[in-house]
Amino acid sequence: MSDPKEQGDPEGGHPVQAAKAILKTKIYSKMMKKSYRSRDSETKAPGSCYWTAERDGEVKLRMGKNVENEPPVTVPDLIMSAATKYSHYLAIGTKYKKNWQLLTYIEYYEACRRAAKAFLKVGLERFHGVGIMGFNSTEWVIASIGAIMAGGISVGILCSNSPKACQVIAEAAEMDIFVVDNDKQLQKVNQIQGYLKHLKAIVQYREDIQEVQPNLYSWKGFLDLADGISDEKLDHIIDSQKPNQCCALVYNQGTVGAPKVMMLSHDNITWTTAATVQSLGYKCPPDGQEVLVSYLPLCYAGVQILDVWVAISVAGTVYFPSSEAGKWNGPPRAPGTGFLTEMLREVQPTTFCGIPWVWDRMLDNLKTKHLDSTAFRRKIDRWAMRVGLSTNRRRLQGQIHQPLCFGLAKRVTFDPARKFLGLNHCQQFLNFGLGLSKATVDFFLSLDIPVFQLYGMTESSGLHSLSSYQAFRLPSCGKALPNCHTKVEKENHEGIGRLCLWGRNIFMGYLNDKESTEKKMDNQGWLHTNDLGFLDVDKFLYVTGNNNDTITLSSGEVVNPHPIEERVKMRIPIVRYVMLVGQDAPYLCALLTLKCQINPETGEARGALTSEAVACCRKLRSQSTWLTDILENRDPLVTEFINQGIQDVNAEAPSAGAKIINWVILDSDFSVGGGELGPLSKMNRHIVAKIYQEDIQKLYETST
Structure with missing residues (x-):
């Protein structure tokens, strides 16, 4: 990995350092003005209803009467705050061939502003979509934040989508700009752009452009357009945005029937981010800095909350895979042989989020390694894992004292296993998606790797309840985010029923689908899901299935x-x-x-x-x-x-x-x-x- 010091500012009066100091002063000044404006706006009545089906609609926030409620802020506010507080900390990086291209938070913020100006230059209209279709990268995130800053709506699209699916998404989102990572994705857009009446430009940020088109820009050529838009014009657009307005569209990917388009507000994103940070034990400078690896598709709301917005909130460093990994459109490759474990071993994340498929592959590789070892080594590992599982089960019951042999088990088995996976610096292990078997959870628990289950849906901004060191009870999904509520309706004789969710994480509504939105949300703002489950006496949530199944x-x-x-x-x-x-x-x-x-x-x-x-x-x-x-x-x-x-x-x-x-x-x-x-x-x-x-x-x- 490149030395991070080489990526930062040189010492001793360098002109780049001086320019960044001026930019930081400007940001701080804007933040002070913004805070005064937001205090004034708090007295004005927000939307009168908890939901809307209009892209330019405003909704009533589920603030309640709790004085501990976070004040509503916009997405530009969130990144501006990080750029001010943590300007010279490393923010984001993508690997190109063998070198890391890294940005500090001040550079990250400025890159997002340049992208926003460039979007305005090519004609992005208020509440129109910017579709982003590509593998996770620095450009993906900058394009998303830049689109929001410019008053547009960020729309993540799966790389595996067909041209027809892209057309349906683009038409519903009134897409003004497509941002793609390579020629393969570009060709999909070329096939459908004759049907897209709003399309003004296409931006390709990876690979050289193979054929010149009138409305096609390289990433560098696109960002150069920013020089034609003033700071004042962009600031005016940023200041006009409200927390209860839409800034992102998310599609329910891979479901039966026509895809539903879900609208997320600024407050959905920023509040869910703050609540997640409060619930999980993230470090924050100067006490330490989180290191994250982003490989799951960013077009999923929950993935984006953790990989982008939480990372910004706690000033973590997010690393993206190389472009070579991006050429592969399948699921993450098997750890130990594919790009994922190579990345984990290189960047040493402090928090890791997997999905059941990934945890199962890790289990396979660890068991293969175990079976390939000597009989004596296998005997030691079996002993250590028995100690690990029994100790962690006692912890779940409230016992905090470790047996004397636990330290030995840690040295001989637990630490080598974590190092093998590239997780030896990791302090939090998260799982997205239901379906992680009890056998897999117990296996990792026996290695002193407690996997925290997350539960949420796009309609709840990707997250609603989560496990943590403070709320860990198997096989539950932990407890609801602070100031969020869960209730169970239509319970059967076992106390299992449909889950209903309430909180500021609940989405604005389905775009252009008033009927479906009304069916999903009631007048009190409760979201009625199809998920089945129950709550125990301590408010731990257990999800047992889905009514559609x-x-x-x-x-x-x-x-x-x-x-x-x-x-x-x-x-x-x-x-x-x-x-x-x-x-x-x-x-x-x-x-x-x-x-x-x-x-x-x-x-x-x-x-x-x-x-x-x-x-x-x-x-x-x-x-x-x-x-x-x-x-x-x-x-x-x-x-x-x-x-x-x-x-x-x-x-x-x-x-x-x-x-x-x-x-x-x-x-x-x-x-x-x-x-x-x-x-x-x-x-x-x-x-x-x-x-x-x-x-x-x-x-x-x-x-x-």
């Missing part, structure tokens, strides 16, 4: 598949994914995938079983090493093992309808590229059902 059998019995699927994975450790089927059928059946190795170059599942799965087969006296060795009942030992596991699960079923009658092992593990998993590794049930329709039909043709 429930299965109604032909008998009329309604079954929640998630708890049953989790029990199958616990009972049968060679199984990776389980999906129950049985809608309008007489009984439940299960689709199973086995744990297979992952191709580090493509993210696709291979035919070879993981080391853990092979070790499990050896315990059964089976010699299977490939998936094909087991398919179609070719290995009676494995078949009987799975049958016994299913019987054990059925023994715990609360009713006859909740029992699994038939099952089948699918010929491939699920993957993002195959379509079975979404970009954050959530299972796409309707796609799985479509892909494996024949297998499902055979299950019901088989006699019981």
Whole structure:
């Protein structure tokens, strides 16, 4: 990594240092003026309703009467504050070939202002969209913040979207500008730009432009346009923005039917950021500086809150992967062989956020390393992990005293495991997305790596409740953000019902869809979700599934598949994914995938079983090493093992309808590229059902 000192200001009266000092003085002056204006604006009535379907609408903030409420601020206020307080701390960096290009907070802020001016120069209109389609990078974030500063709306778009999907998004957002990272994304825009009546410019920030177009700019050429717009004009636009107005659009990516467009306000972003910082133990200069790695798609609201806005709020340093990693459009590659672990080992993050897919890959690599070690080493690791799991479970029950042997276990097993993953400096481990199995959570807990579960949806700005060292109870998603509330409606006999959320993190509404917005939010500002769960007596939230995933059998019995699927994975450790089927059928059946190795170059599942799965087969006296060795009942030992596991699960079923009658092992593990998993590794049930329709039909043709 480049020496950060080389990226900062030289000492001793250098003209660059003097220019930055002048800029810092100007920023401070603007902040003082802004604070006086915001005090005056607090007396004015905000929007009269908690929601709107109009892009230029204003909403009533859920302030309540709590004197501890954070005063509402805009996104430009947030980054201006960071640039003032932490001007010379490293803010952001992307790796180009072997070198890091780093920006301090003062440089970061100025780059965002230049982007904002350039957007104004090419004709960005108030409340019109700027679509950003590319892999995470410095330019991605600067374009997003610059678009907001210029009075536009930032719209993140998945790199894997088709040209038609891009057209739908662009038309709804009234897109004035597309920002893309390479020629592949540019060609998508070129295919549809004839249909986009608002499109004024396209900016490409990676790779050389291969063919000149009248409205196409390189990143440098785009930023040079900023010289044509005065500071006064930009400041006037920034000052006119209100916290209860829209600044970002987020799409529910990969769902059935037409995508919904969700509007987030300035206050949604800045308040959720402040509440997250308050809930988690982030360091802040001068006491220390957070180091973060940003690799999950920034077009997801929760990812953006953590990687962009929280990082700015605590003056952390965010590192983005190299452009070579960006050429690959699949999920994060398997840690230990792909770019992710290489990055983690290089930059040494202090907080890391994974998704179930990533944590499972890390587990696979650690277990492979364990199985490849000597018998003596394996014995030591097993002892240390027993100590780690029992100690951490006692901690959850309130016991704080560590056994004397814990320090030894830490030195011989826990520290080497963290170093192997590149997480030896990490102090917080977060997980985005439901579906992280209890077995995976327990495995990392045994290595003294407590994985904090986050819960949220785009309609709640990506976050609503989270676990932390102060609120950690398995298998819960922790507690709601400060001054947020959760209630459960339509509870069943087990106390499980639909979750309702309230707080300043709740979105403004669905763009141009008043009907759907009214169905989702009531007059008191409660967001009614389709997620199922319950609260315990201490207000810990447990999410048990989604109402859209429930299965109604032909008998009329309604079954929640998630708890049953989790029990199958616990009972049968060679199984990776389980999906129950049985809608309008007489009984439940299960689709199973086995744990297979992952191709580090493509993210696709291979035919070879993981080391853990092979070790499990050896315990059964089976010699299977490939998936094909087991398919179609070719290995009676494995078949009987799975049958016994299913019987054990059925023994715990609360009713006859909740029992699994038939099952089948699918010929491939699920993957993002195959379509079975979404970009954050959530299972796409309707796609799985479509892909494996024949297998499902055979299950019901088989006699019981």
